[in-house]
Amino acid sequence: MEKEIIIEYKPNLDTLVKVSKHLLFRMGFVKWIMFIFCFVVIQNAVLSNTQSETNLEWNFLDLIPFGLIIIIWIAVYFLTISSIKKNVLKNKKNLELQKITFNRDTFTQEGESFKMVNLWKESFQIKETDKWFLIYLNKTSALPIIKEDLKENQYNELKQLFNSIDIKKSLKS
Numbered sequence: 001m002e003k004e005i006i007i008e009y010k011p012n013l014d015t016l017v018k019v020s021k022h023l024l025f026r027m028g029f030v031k032w033i034m035f036i037f038c039f040v041v042i043q044n045a046v047l048s049n050t051q052s053e054t055n056l057e058w059n060f061l062d063l064i065p066f067g068l069i070i071i072i073w074i075a076v077y078f079l080t081i082s083s084i085k086k087n088v089l090k091n092k093k094n095l096e097l098q099k100i101t102f103n104r105d106t107f108t109q110e111g112e113s114f115k116m117v118n119l120w121k122e123s124f125q126i127k128e129t130d131k132w133f134l135i136y137l138n139k140t141s142a143l144p145i146i147k148e149d150l151k152e153n154q155y156n157e158l159k160q161l162f163n164s165i166d167i168k169k170s171l172k173s
Helices: 013-025 028-052 060-090 154-164
Strands: 005-009 098-102 106-110 115-119 125-128 132-136 142-146 168-170
Touching (some): 013 142
Parallel strands (some): 125 168
Antiparallel strands (some): 005 098, 098 106, 106 115, 132 142
16 A cells, blocks of 8 residues: 555644553553452452451441542542643643644654654554544554544545554554
8 A cells, every 4th residue: 555644634622632541541550459459458358357257247337448449449540630631731742733644664753843754663552442443653652543533535534544554553454
């Protein structure tokens, strides 16, 4: 495929935050931290219940650790979202009108104040979700291509291009 595919879009804060959340909560260490934390608290609650009473009845004090888990996770979630928003807003390039040009060897991301040329062979992977194509520049950062913003036949052209590139990919069939 020698044809260039050109996509123009203006990223918005909500979309960039959603993509950042998606990337963050899909990281392995985040899942393990959540699992281990919940396991330890549940294990401690069950052990304290079995040691304090032989009839295994739950009382209000036994539910406090579960309530604390919920409060801590809600606080961590909102602090994380706030931090993501601040980081996105800190770099004004994130919200500029952008033109992304795809071809067989490279993709070029061009804004009002920047131009970046990326080689496909230096990219980590391409992943398709329900809402986006995510072009991972490395394991933890990705360029989102918003599917609903694609015009005419761009979705099919992009899938055809992505399938022809020798890179790790996870595309929907």
